[in-house]
Amino acid sequence: MNVEDLPTPAVVVDAARLEGNLATMARARPGDRLRPHVKAHKTTALAKRQLAHGHTHFCAATIREIEGMVRAGLDEDLLLANEVVDASRLGALVRAGARVTVAVDSEETIEAARRGGVEEVLIDVDVGLPRCGCRPEDAGPLAEKARRLGLRVRGVMGYEGHVVGNANRADRERGCAESMRTLLSAHAEVGGDVISAGGTGTYACNLEATEIQAGSYALMDTAYAKLELPFEQAFHLMSTVLSVSERHAVGDVGLKSLAMDHGNPTIPGAQVLFCSDEHVTFVPGASDETASVSPIDWSCPSRLRVGDRIRLVPAHVDPTLACHEKIFVAENDRVVDEWEIDLRGW
Amino acid sequence: MNVEDLPTPAVVVDAARLEGNLATMARARPGDRLRPHVKAHKTTALAKRQLAHGHTHFCAATIREIEGMVRAGLDEDLLLANEVVDASRLGALVRAGARVTVAVDSEETIEAARRGGVEEVLIDVDVGLPRCGCRPEDAGPLAEKARRLGLRVRGVMGYEGHVVGNANRADRERGCAESMRTLLSAHAEVGGDVISAGGTGTYACNLEATEIQAGSYALMDTAYAKLELPFEQAFHLMSTVLSVSERHAVGDVGLKSLAMDHGNPTIPGAQVLFCSDEHVTFVPGASDETASVSPIDWSCPSRLRVGDRIRLVPAHVDPTLACHEKIFVAENDRVVDEWEIDLRGW
Numbered sequence: 001m002n003v004e005d006l007p008t009p010a011v012v013v014d015a016a017r018l019e020g021n022l023a024t025m026a027r028a029r030p031g032d033r034l035r036p037h038v039k040a041h042k043t044t045a046l047a048k049r050q051l052a053h054g055h056t057h058f059c060a061a062t063i064r065e066i067e068g069m070v071r072a073g074l075d076e077d078l079l080l081a082n083e084v085v086d087a088s089r090l091g092a093l094v095r096a097g098a099r100v101t102v103a104v105d106s107e108e109t110i111e112a113a114r115r116g117g118v119e120e121v122l123i124d125v126d127v128g129l130p131r132c133g134c135r136p137e138d139a140g141p142l143a144e145k146a147r148r149l150g151l152r153v154r155g156v157m158g159y160e161g162h163v164v165g166n167a168n169r170a171d172r173e174r175g176c177a178e179s180m181r182t183l184l185s186a187h188a189e190v191g192g193d194v195i196s197a198g199g200t201g202t203y204a205c206n207l208e209a210t211e212i213q214a215g216s217y218a219l220m221d222t223a224y225a226k227l228e229l230p231f232e233q234a235f236h237l238m239s240t241v242l243s244v245s246e247r248h249a250v251g252d253v254g255l256k257s258l259a260m261d262h263g264n265p266t267i268p269g270a271q272v273l274f275c276s277d278e279h280v281t282f283v284p285g286a287s288d289e290t291a292s293v294s295p296i297d298w299s300c301p302s303r304l305r306v307g308d309r310i311r312l313v314p315a316h317v318d319p320t321l322a323c324h325e326k327i328f329v330a331e332n333d334r335v336v337d338e339w340e341i342d343l344r345g346w
Numbered sequence: 347m348n349v350e351d352l353p354t355p356a357v358v359v360d361a362a363r364l365e366g367n368l369a370t371m372a373r374a375r376p377g378d379r380l381r382p383h384v385k386a387h388k389t390t391a392l393a394k395r396q397l398a399h400g401h402t403h404f405c406a407a408t409i410r411e412i413e414g415m416v417r418a419g420l421d422e423d424l425l426l427a428n429e430v431v432d433a434s435r436l437g438a439l440v441r442a443g444a445r446v447t448v449a450v451d452s453e454e455t456i457e458a459a460r461r462g463g464v465e466e467v468l469i470d471v472d473v474g475l476p477r478c479g480c481r482p483e484d485a486g487p488l489a490e491k492a493r494r495l496g497l498r499v500r501g502v503m504g505y506e507g508h509v510v511g512n513a514n515r516a517d518r519e520r521g522c523a524e525s526m527r528t529l530l531s532a533h534a535e536v537g538g539d540v541i542s543a544g545g546t547g548t549y550a551c552n553l554e555a556t557e558i559q560a561g562s563y564a565l566m567d568t569a570y571a572k573l574e575l576p577f578e579q580a581f582h583l584m585s586t587v588l589s590v591s592e593r594h595a596v597g598d599v600g601l602k603s604l605a606m607d608h609g610n611p612t613i614p615g616a617q618v619l620f621c622s623d624e625h626v627t628f629v630p631g632a633s634d635e636t637a638s639v640s641p642i643d644w645s646c647p648s649r650l651r652v653g654d655r656i657r658l659v660p661a662h663v664d665p666t667l668a669c670h671e672k673i674f675v676a677e678n679d680r681v682v683d684e685w686e687i688d689l690r691g692w
Contacts, residue, residue, distance in 0.1 A: 007432075009692060039623060061624045082624060083588040083596075085653040086353075105589055108652035130619065131627050132589040132596050161622070242429040243451055243478040250429075250478050255665040257692075260607040261621065273476065275607065276507070277385060277664050278407045278428060281477050306454035307431040318623050319601040323668070325691055345671055346355060346603075 001335045003238055003328065004309045009257040010238040011324045011341075012311075015331050017234035018049065018218060024230050025217050026053040029203055033211055035059045035079060035196060038343060040215025040318045043327060044072035045339035050218070059196070059213050060343075063089050068343040070098045077101070079196065081157060081213055083109045083124065083132050084116075091117020103157050105134040110146045120152045122196060125186040127158035127179035136182050140189030155194030158183035159213070164201030167226045173205040180208035201227055221317040223262045225293050233293050235327070236311040237265070237320070239280065241304050247283070249304045253312055254278040259319030265312040269299035280312065347681045349584055349674065350655045355603040356584040357670045357687075358657075361677050363580035364395065364564060370576050371563050372399040375549055379557055381405045381425060381542060384689060386561025386664045389673060390418035391685035396564070405542070405559050406689075409435050414689040416444045423447070425542065427503060427559055429455045429470065429478050430462075437463020449503050451480040456492045466498045468542060471532040473504035473525035482528050486535030501540030504529035505559070510547030513572045519551040526554035547573055567663040569608045571639050579639050581673075582657040583611070583666070585626065587650050593629070595650045599658055600624040605665030611658040615645035626658065 003012050025034060036050040039061035047058060047069065057077035060066050066080050067089065075098035080090065083103055090100050094117055103124040104110045113121050123143050126133030134142055143153045163175030180197065187195055198212035201224065206212060216224050219235040237258060239251035249270075255277050258265055264272045271286035285302030293313050300310050314320040321327075322344055329337035349358050371380060382396040385407035393404060393415065403423035406412050412426050413435065421444035426436065429449055436446050440463055449470040450456045459467050469489050472479030480488055489499045509521030526543065533541055544558035547570065552558060562570050565581040583604060585597035595616075601623050604611055610618045617632035631648030639659050646656050660666040667673075668690055675683035 007692065083652075085586055085588065106652050109588070112653075126591065130591075130594055131622065131625055135591070240431055242431065242455070245472065245476075245481070248476055255605055255607050255662070256668040259601055260605070261601050276477065279477055306429075306452050307458075316601070322602040346353065 003330045003333045003335055006238055006328055006335065008238050008240045008309070009253045009324075011235060011321065011327045012238050013219065013235045013327050013329050015329050015336065017232045021218050021220070021231045021234055022049060022053045025203065025214065026055070029212055030054055032057050034203070035211045035213050036218070037061070037081070037199075037213045037215030038065050038069060041218060041321050041341070042343035043321070043339050043341050044068055044074065044343065046218065046327070047072070047074055057211065062346050064345050065343040066090060066100060067093065075099060079103070079122065081196070085109065085112045087112050087116025087118045094118055101154055103132070104142065104146065105132050107142070107145060110142065110149065110151065114149045114151060120154050121146055122154055122157040122194060123186070123190050125156050125158040125183055127160055127182045127197070128163070128175070129159055129161040131161065133158060136186045139186035143190040153190060153192050155192030155196070156183055156187045156190050157196040158186070159197060159199070160202060160206070161199065164199040165223060165227070166201070169228070172201060172227075176202045176205050180206060184208055200224055200229065200231070216317050219317050219321070221262070221320075222266050222293055222313055222315045233296055233313055235317070236313050239310050239312055241306055241308045241310060242279070244304050244306055248273060248281050249284055251280045251282065251310050251312070252278060253280050257323050258312070258314045259316045259323070261319065262315035265314045266293055267300050267310060267312050268293055268296060269302065270310070349676045349679045349681055352584055352674055352681065354584050354586040354655070355599045355670075357581060357667065357673045358584050359565065359581045359673050359675050361675050361682065363578045367564050367566070367577045367580055368395060368399045371549065371560065372401070375558055376400055378403050380549070381557040381559050382564070383407070383427070383545070383559045383561030384411050384415060387564060387667050387687070388689035389667070389685050389687050390414055390420065390689065392564065392673070393418070393420055403557065408692050410691050411689040412436060412446060413439065421445060425449070425468065427505075427542070431455065431458045433458050433462025433464045440464055447500055449478070450488065450492065451478050453488070453491060456488065456495065456497065460495045460497060466500050467492055468500055468503040468540060469532070469536050471502050471504040471529055473506055473528045473543070474509070474521070475505055475507040477507065479504060482532045485532035489536040499536060499538050501538030501542065502529055502533045502536050503542040504532070505543060505545070506548060506552070507545070510545040511569060511573070512547070515574070518547060518573075522548045522552050526552060530554055546570055546575065546577070562663050565663050565667070567608070567666070568612050568639055568659055568661045579642055579659055581663070582659050585656050585658055587652055587654045587656060588625070590650055590652055594619060594627050595630055597626045597628065597656050597658070598624060599626050603669050604658070604660045605662045605669070607665065608661035611660045612639055613646050613656060613658050614639055614642060615648065616656070
């Protein structure tokens with residue numbers, strides 16, 4: 001089947017571009033120097049491609065993601081890079097033989113890990129992003145407390161999420177270095193051999209982390225395209241044109257099939273006017289000065305008919321993939337595989 | 347179980363407020379004068395509550411929603427209020443005995459209806475919202491074409507979506523009246539006994555439509571709260587506090603569990619700073635001047651501990667519900683039922 005014959009909305013992944021991105025990252029961050037973040041794609045079949053490129057340790061953001069990775073046999077070293085107050089489902093996985101480490105940043109989350117039966121933790125440190133993470137000066141005492149309770153403290157984690165998306169490369173590198181100074185100072189108090197940090201935007205400049213938690217590099221989006229990284233746009237949403245007027249056309253992709261937190265999707269060769277629940281209204285042939293997409297070899301025709309297919313690139317890959325049930329894998333626009341997006345939900 | 351003991355993120359519906367909203371609407375628009383739009387909640391169990399309030403005709407935005415409504419036995423008169431270029435799955439439902447009408451706005455979509463085996467259509471007319479819908483002057487000729495092909499043309503549809511959200515009531519009413527003048531002029535050429543239009547924002551002022559396509563009134567959100575409608579906020583997202591610092595706190599609801607197209611969610615009693623994939627960062631005790639929520643009887647405490655529960659009201663109900671697998675129904679914060687959100691996907 002050709003991708004243009006798929007029922008829409010459909011997530012289409014270009015296999016060659018995906019493999020290219022995975023290979024580029026594996027050269028820069030081979031083996032366990034990368035801990036691929038499955039929250040970006042929520043798909044164990046894609047995680048297995050990352051495994052084939054040499055990465056055996058993974059991280060995740062939800063308990064459901066960890067459970068799914070265990071079910072898929074990808075449980076050599078799983079990190080829940082997030083706090084939980086009920087670790088009982090994780091503990092059950094540990095008792096069944098999986099290696100699961102959880103991030104902790106407070107006495108309560110340390111207690112939760114112990115109570116739930118998780119045996120290994122990372123101390124999550126605030127390195128500048130106002131989200132989770134303890135104060136750097138609290139990292140040592142928290143590690144001590146965890147060890148007193150019998151937990152193994154493997155090291156520290158600190159996500160420089162406030163700088164990974166900075167399009168100014170020098171600023172991004174400077175911000176990353178500053179965050180890592182904070183993380184290293186905390187690590188000196190905590191100990192352990194893991195310094196887990198980073199993302200797609202800082203995988204190259206973050207030289208302090210022992211492992212980088214990158215996920216979006218595999219498929220990319222228009223927000224990451226602004227950073228001039230060596231990764232290509234490897235997925236798009238296929239949409240059917242439902243209506244054409246003199247002024248605009250309408251496709252069947254909308255707020256329920258793409259995430260809008262980073263703004264409108266991009267349709268190369270057209271200007272997106274707005275999205276509603278099940279629709280995107282756009283002007284074929286108009287150009288969008290604000291659009292940024294890695295080079296691609298397709299574009300929206302300037303004259304469209306009802307039933308034509310168009311392709312959109314979302315602004316934010318992670319929550320967009322979470323809207324869908326499956327990925328269609330394509331080679332030169334021929335559908336060669338279907339992957340279930342099997343790590344959705346909580 | 348109390349709602350505060352639910353695993354999070356969780357969609358919680360207050361049964362009394364839901365029933366109140368359904369009753370208020372059923373008084374204003376009894377029976378078939380309302381065609382509840384299931385795209386807002388994607389839940390056949392909730393549609394059955396709407397049926398209990400006297401509405402037997404429903405509308406939907408996707409084929410999957412129509413299929414699910416048929417499976418649930420709610421198929422007395424179903425309208426797919428959207429264009430499709432492949433109506434074969436709808437035709438299969440018609441052959442099995444369901445009554446399914448589909449919107450058409452072009453020769454191609456009329457052909458698709460006929461080819462797929464759908465026997466009844468509404469002519470969808472552009473009444474000012476730049477989306478689907480034919481030019482008013484094309485409505486008559488399209489109806490003729492449909493009838494020539496053997497389809498039954500039941501009337502017209504025209505959604506005044508460009509005015510339903512206008513917070514200025516006089517402007518909203520004026521815009522609605524203007525759109526309905528357009529729709530009535532098209533109806534004069536098309537014929538049939540259905541004039542389907544409207545939504546939660548115009549259910550009261552739209553006196554021209556024979557039936558109103560409202561959905562959001564059942565559960566509400568902060569965008570609709572701005573319109574001073576007689577409907578109460580009937581659902582929220584329950585979230586667990588994962589991390590607390592001196593400056594902010596973090597809950598486990600984020601971009602994958604709420605829609606951001608209408609902006610940040612509201613946490614009464616707190617100020618939302620930003621949302622990321624799995625988190626909301628907020629300042630407890632701070633006030634948010636821009637927030638608007640129908641009166642509710644709960645609020646975020648100004649001092650929080652890890653593990654506490656907080657409640658968020660999303661800005662846009664429809665795409666938020668589509669992120670979730672189920673609804674927890676509560677009476678006075680006691681969980682009394684679980685409803686599967688069974689109409690997701692395409």
